[in-house]
Every structure is written in C-alpha cells, then in structure tokens.
Amino acid sequence: MAEFLNYMAWGPKGWGDEFFFAFFMTLKISLIAYGASFAMGLLFAMFKLSNSRFLRGIAGTYTTVVRALPEMLMILLVYFAVAGMAEKMLVSAGLVGSEFQFSPFWTAVFALAFVSGAFMTEVIRAGLLAVPKGGIEAAWAIGMSGPQIFRRVVMPQMMRHSLSGLGNLWLGITKDSAIVSILGAFGELLQTGYRAAAATKEYGYFYGLTALLFLLITILSLAVLHWMEKRLNRGLL
Amino acid sequence: MDTNQPALSVRDIHKQFGNTEVLRGVSFEAHSGDVVSIIGSSGSGKSTLLRCINFLESPNSGEIVVGGEAIRTRKDKTGSLVPVDKAQLRQMRARLGMVFQNFNLWDHRTVMDNIIEGPVHILKQSKKQAKEQARALLDKVGLFDKEDHYPSQLSGGQQQRVAIARALAMNPTVMLFDEPTSALDPELVSEVITVIRQLAEEKRTMIMVTHEMALAREISSKLIFLDQGLIHTQGSPAEVMDNPDSDRLRQFLGMLNAA
Ligand SMILES: Nc1ncnc2c1ncn2[C@@H]1O[C@H](COP(=O)(O)OP(=O)(O)OP(=O)(O)O)[C@@H](O)[C@H]1O
Ligand SMILES: [Mg+2]
Numbered sequence: 001m002a003e004f005l006n007y008m009a010w011g012p013k014g015w016g017d018e019f020f021f022a023f024f025m026t027l028k029i030s031l032i033a034y035g036a037s038f039a040m041g042l043l044f045a046m047f048k049l050s051n052s053r054f055l056r057g058i059a060g061t062y063t064t065v066v067r068a069l070p071e072m073l074m075i076l077l078v079y080f081a082v083a084g085m086a087e088k089m090l091v092s093a094g095l096v097g098s099e100f101q102f103s104p105f106w107t108a109v110f111a112l113a114f115v116s117g118a119f120m121t122e123v124i125r126a127g128l129l130a131v132p133k134g135g136i137e138a139a140w141a142i143g144m145s146g147p148q149i150f151r152r153v154v155m156p157q158m159m160r161h162s163l164s165g166l167g168n169l170w171l172g173i174t175k176d177s178a179i180v181s182i183l184g185a186f187g188e189l190l191q192t193g194y195r196a197a198a199a200t201k202e203y204g205y206f207y208g209l210t211a212l213l214f215l216l217i218t219i220l221s222l223a224v225l226h227w228m229e230k231r232l233n234r235g236l237l
Numbered sequence: 238m239d240t241n242q243p244a245l246s247v248r249d250i251h252k253q254f255g256n257t258e259v260l261r262g263v264s265f266e267a268h269s270g271d272v273v274s275i276i277g278s279s280g281s282g283k284s285t286l287l288r289c290i291n292f293l294e295s296p297n298s299g300e301i302v303v304g305g306e307a308i309r310t311r312k313d314k315t316g317s318l319v320p321v322d323k324a325q326l327r328q329m330r331a332r333l334g335m336v337f338q339n340f341n342l343w344d345h346r347t348v349m350d351n352i353i354e355g356p357v358h359i360l361k362q363s364k365k366q367a368k369e370q371a372r373a374l375l376d377k378v379g380l381f382d383k384e385d386h387y388p389s390q391l392s393g394g395q396q397q398r399v400a401i402a403r404a405l406a407m408n409p410t411v412m413l414f415d416e417p418t419s420a421l422d423p424e425l426v427s428e429v430i431t432v433i434r435q436l437a438e439e440k441r442t443m444i445m446v447t448h449e450m451a452l453a454r455e456i457s458s459k460l461i462f463l464d465q466g467l468i469h470t471q472g473s474p475a476e477v478m479d480n481p482d483s484d485r486l487r488q489f490l491g492m493l494n495a496a
Contacts, residue, residue, distance in 0.1 A: 134341035138400075141291055142355045142407060143331035145323070152358070156345050235345055235387025 004205060007196075015196045015206070022192035023213050029109055029177040029188055030217075034170055036113035041120025048125050059121065066118030072179055078111035079183050108180040116173050123169060127162030128154065160232040167225040174217050189213055242305035244269045244442040245333075245411045250289050250299035252282075252466075259285050260296070261466040265459070267411065270440035274453040274474075277463035278489055283446040284338075286463065287415050290444070291333045292326060295319060303332050304410050331359055334404030338416045340396040342388040348375070348399050349384040355407045367406070374402040378432050394425030398432055405436075412436065414445040450493055454478060462486050 008016040047059035066074055083102050090096045102110075131154050139149040159166070178190035185191060193210030197203045243266040252260040259282045267273045275283050288294040290301055292308065295317040301308045308329050310318040320326040342351050352374060353367040362370075375381045378398040388396050397417055404412060417433065418426045430452050436443060437456035447453055453460060454474040462470040462477060464485055470477050481487040 132341075132344070134337060134339050135343045137293060138335070138337065138341035138343070138403075141293060141330055141333070141335040141337075142403075143327040143329075143359045144355075145327060148358065152354070153343055160345060232345075235347070235389055 007200060007202065007205070015192075015200075018187070018192050018196065019189075019209065019213065022187055022189045023217075025187050026174065026177050026189040026213075027217065029112070029180060029186065030170070030174045033109045033112040033116065033177065034173050036110065037116035037120045037169070037173065038124075038166075040113060040117030041124045044117065044121040045124040045128055048121065049128060063118045063121050066115055071115055071176065072182070074115045075108075075111040075179055075183070078114050079107050082114075083107045083110070104184045105186055108183045108186065111183070112173065112176055112180060116169055116176070119169055119172075120166075123162050123165035124158065126165070127158040127160075130161035131157040156232065160236070163225070163229055163232055167221070170221060170225075171218055174221070175214065243267060243302070244271070244304055245290070245444065246300070246302040247286075247290060248300040248302065250286065250301075251297045252285055252289055252294060253297055259466050260289065262299075263463070263466070263468055264299075265461060265468065265471065267442055267444060267459075269442055271458045272437050272441075272443045272445065272456050273459045273461060274457040275444065275446045275461045275463055276448070276450070276453065276489070277469075278492070281463045282466045283463055284415050287335075287413050287444065287446055290413060291330050291335055292320060293335075301329075303329050327359070331355070331407050332410040333413055334407055334409035334411070335413045336397070336400050336404050336415070336417050338420050340388070340393070340400045340420070342396055342400055342403070344388045346387075347384065348380070348386050348388070348391070351388070351399060352403045352406045355403065360407065371402070371406060374405050375399075377405075377435070378402050379428070392425055393421045394428045397421065397429045401429075401432055401436075410442065412441055412443045414443060414447070416446050416448065418447070418449060448493070450478070450490075462489065464489075 006014060008014055008019075010016045044059040044062055047055040048063075050056060069077075087096075087100055087102060091098055091100055135153055135157070136149060139153045144152070177188055180186060181188060181191035181194070189210055193206050196209075197206040200206065245267045246264075247266070248264050250260050250263045251258065263282075263286055265273065275286065277283050285294055289296045289299075292301070297316055298312075298318065300310075306329070309321045309325055311321050313319045343354070346354065349368065349371055352371040353364065356362040356367040356370065357364055372381065372384065375384055378401055380395060380398055380402070383391065383395065383399070388399065391399065401417075414433070418429050421429065426449070430449065433443075433445070433452065434456055445453070445457075457474050459471060460474045460477040461468055470482055470486055477486070478490060481490055
C-alpha cells in the first residue's frame with residue numbers, strides 16, 4: 001500500500017504529477033478537438049442543407065468517407081497525408097516559409113476533429129432540421145437579421161434537439177483523444193498510463209488508475225450534460 | 238410618417254410559384270385606422286398576398302409602401318423582386334406586425350422573452366422599458382399572470398394572444414393577421430376574437446385574412462373578396478356580403494353559410 005502511495009508522489013520519483021497533467025492534457029485535447037469538430041459540423045451541416053449541389057456534394061463526400069474508414073486509419077491519413085498536403089499548399093502559395101510544418105500537437109488535434117466532425121455534421125444537421133420553421137419565419141417577420149436569427153432562434157433550438165448526440169460525441173472524443181498517442185508523445189492519459197506501467201511493471205495498478213481517470217472525465221461530463229439538458233429543455237413539453 | 242399617406246399601399250402585386258400565377262395584380266390601400274379583411278376560398282392566394290406584404294415571399298412585380306415609404310427592390314435573374322437594402326427591409330418588417338395561423342412563438346423562450354425580443358434586439362429599447370410595456374400588453378390580452386410560462390404550457394388561444402402581444406410590442410404601423418383563429422379549437426376562438434375586436438376599437442390599422450365572417454362584418458372598414466389571384470369584389474362588409482354581385486361570390490358565401 002505504501003508502495004502505491006510512493007508511486008503517486010509528486011516530482012521526478014513518483015507519477016502523481018504526470019497523471020495530474022495528463023488528466024488535463026486529455027481534457028485540453030478533447031476540448032480543442034471538440035470545439036473544432038463542432039465548427040466543422042456546423043459548417044458541413046449547413047452545406048448539406050444548402051441549395052447548392054456542389055456544397056452538398058462536398059459535405060456528402062466528407063461524411064461518407066470519414067464514416068466508412070476505421071477511425072484510427074482516418075486519423076493516420078489526416079496526420080500524415082492531409083497535413084503534409086496542406087503544408088505544401090501553404091508553402092507553394094507563398095503564405096509560409098519553405099520549412100513550415102504544422103506542430104504535431106495541432107495536427108493530431110485537427111485529425112481528431114476532422115473525424116469527429118463528420119459525425120457532428122449528421123448530429124447538427126438533424127438538429128437544424130428539427131427547428132420549427134414557423135419560429136424562423138416569425139423572426140424574419142419581426143425584422144431580425146439572418147445572423148440574429150441564427151444566434152437567437154436557430155442555435156438554441158438546434159442545441160436542444162442535438163444535445164444527446166452532442167453529448168455522445170463529447171464522450172467519444174475524450175476516449176478518442178487516446179488515439180493520438182500513436183502519433184506522438186503529447187502526455188495525455190493513455191500514454192502516461194502506458195509509460196508508468198512499463199516503467200514500474202505495475203500494469204494492473206496504472207492501467208486501472210488510467211481507467212479511473214477516464215471514468216472521472218465521463219462522470220463530470222455527464223453532470224454537465226445533465227445540467228445543460230435541464231437548461232435547454234426549459235419550455236419543452 | 239406623413240399622415241396623408243395611406244398606412245399601407247399594396248400596388249399591383251404579381252406572384253407566381255413555378256408556372257402558376259397565384260397573384261395576378263392585386264392593389265389596395267389601408268388608411269390609418271382601417272381594418273381590411275380579406276376573404277376567399279382555399280388556394281385563392283390570401284396567405285401569399287399577406288406574405289408578399291412583408292416579403293416573406295418575394296413578389297414578381299408590384300410595390301409595397303408602408304407609411305409613404307416603399308420597400309426598395311430590384312428584379313433578380315429569376316424574375317422575382319428582391320430587396321435592395323436588407324436593413325431597410327428589416328425596418329419595414331418591424332413596422333408590419335404579423336400574426337400567424339399557427340402562432341409561431343419561439344418555444345424555447347418564455348412569454349416575456351417572446352414579447353421583449355423585438356423591442357430589445359431590434360428597436361434597441363432597454364430591457365426594463367420593454368418589460369414594462371410587455372406587462373401592459375399581457376394585461377391587455379388577458380394574460381398578465383403568464384409572463385414566466387413557456388408557450389408549450391399555454392392553450393392555443395393563449396399562445397395566439399401572446400403572439401398578438403409580441404406583434405404589438407413593436408408598435409407596428411400595420412398589423413397583418415393570417416387566419417388567426419383557424420388553428421384553434423372552437424371554444425378558444427372567442428378569446429382571440431375579443432382581443433382583435435378591441436384592437437379595431439382602438440383604431441389599429443389591420444389587414445386580416447379570415448373565415449370569421451361575423452367578425453369581418455363587424456370590424457372591417459373594407460372587405461376584399463380574393464378569387465383566383467385577383468380582387469374580385471371589394472367594398473364595405475354590407476356591400477360585399479348582402480348583395481353579392483357575382484355567382485362566384487354568392488357561391489363562396491353560400492359555402493360558408495352551409496358549413
Ligand atoms: N411556397 C409555395 N410553393 C408553391 N406553391 C405555393 C406556395 N405557397 C402557396 N402555393 C400555392 O399558391 C396557391 C395559393 O396559396 P395560399 O396559401 O396563398 O392560399 P390561401 O388563399 O391562403 O388558402 P387557404 O385558405 O387554404 O389558407 C395555392 O395553390 C398553393 O398551393
Ligand atoms: Mg392561407
């Protein structure tokens with residue numbers, strides 16, 4: 001027992017600080033990727049609902065391809081191929097110097113967001129379709145601008161209709177954040193667990209601890225989601 | 238606003254959906270304090286006409302003038318009129334209070350929030366001022382105790398009265414009603430009619446599409462019978478209803494009486 005407490009010591013001898021920071025690193029990766037995924041989902045959902053066949057085609061291709069391939073393969077592809085291409089394009093456009101490279105961290109986060117964004121697109125699309133048209137018309141009729149209607153009428157109701165899907169995607173992304181450990185050492189939870197387990201040979205203990213910390217994230221998330229659900233569902237029958 | 242100008246002029250409005258011409262040149266005017274009721278059979282273009290007035294539908298040609306100011310438009314390549322100046326269109330819409338058949342309240346907001354949304358975010362009134370006004374309006378429509386309710390907690394008749402209060406809160410030049418009682422259970426119709434009658438007594442300028450002939454007869458300064466996208470007959474309620482001047486009008490009125 002004392003041994004396990006020693007393992008959790010702060011500083012170079014123990015793993016306490018590593019896990020502490022890993023916990024927040026996982027949260028940080030998840031939050032940034034989720035935010036980006038939400039933005040992509042919103043954009044592509046609007047493409048899907050637009051009148052332009054071209055935009056609908058782009059969004060359809062994106063969601064189909066991403067959902068067809070294994071997540072890990074998709075992330076590897078984005079990390080190694082898409083990011084490389086984007087770098088070359090930026091360089092040849094003269095926007096950046098020839099030695100420009102995305103940081104591995106941001107590339108990994110983007111890869112995660114790119115994959116999650118496809119599922120997000122579907123969730124948000126369904127949520128947007130569920131917003132009553134009559135309320136939008138009433139908003140035009142009273143003299144609101146398009147952006148005002150989007151912010152004040154469409155978004156809150158879309159969120160309400162999408163919340164369970166959005167919540168699932170959040171929980172998914174906290175777990176998928178572990179996948180980026182195959183791309184590099186970002187010090188998130190799974191990789192930290194792996195390093196601690198390998199160094200001490202206490203596999204059960206450290207993987208168990210890692211699991212507990214993921215569970216903690218989930219429990220906290222569920223509490224927040226529950227609160228949001230209550231808030232957003234005000235006035236629902 | 239120039240007081241000699243009509244509150245609303247609708248000038249030669251044409252509207253087609255695809256190849257069907259739903260409105261084929263409709264013109265009328267409403268002066269301040271007028272109540273213009275529009276009747277006609279289903280599909281005659283009544284809703285479309287009302288929706289062209291505030292450009293929820295873009296007419297193909299014609300002009301809408303509110304209090305002497307025309308909504309500025311140009312033709313786009315599909316042959317519809319489009320507003321040139323979005324800000325002007327929004328201002329004009331704010332002067333045209335619309336009440337829909339299905340209420341169209343924002344069901345994620347309380348009654349109070351529904352009513353103060355326009356005054357606060359469009360007219361830029363202070364929240365305090367807007368709330369005071371909203372309470373007075375709720376009182377007027379008989380719902381002073383419902384400000385914290387959500388639309389889903391109200392009956393249809395109550396929702397429609399909130400929708401009327403929401404439109405009134407913008408202090409519009411003209412109110413547009415599209416069959417405000419048609420979606421209501423019969424026993425809830427009278428509470429909404431009472432409010433509309435009261436607005437007429439206060440000399441609100443109103444354009445109302447309705448099947449409530451008794452109400453139309455009672456409060457209208459002008460009755461318009463719309464048929465196949467044209468004004469077939471117009472005049473005082475007595476002129477139109479008591480001496481129908483054509484078979485179509487007789488047929489329409491007969492249908493209503495039989496129903
Ligand atoms: N957005 C639209 N696209 C195509 N056709 C439409 C559209 N809106 C209305 N129409 C057609 O235009 C005609 C007039 O419709 P409108 O809703 O104005 O009739 P109305 O007089 O209000 O009928 P009701 O009494 O049933 O409400 C109908 O034939 C309808 O099918
Ligand atoms: Mg209609």
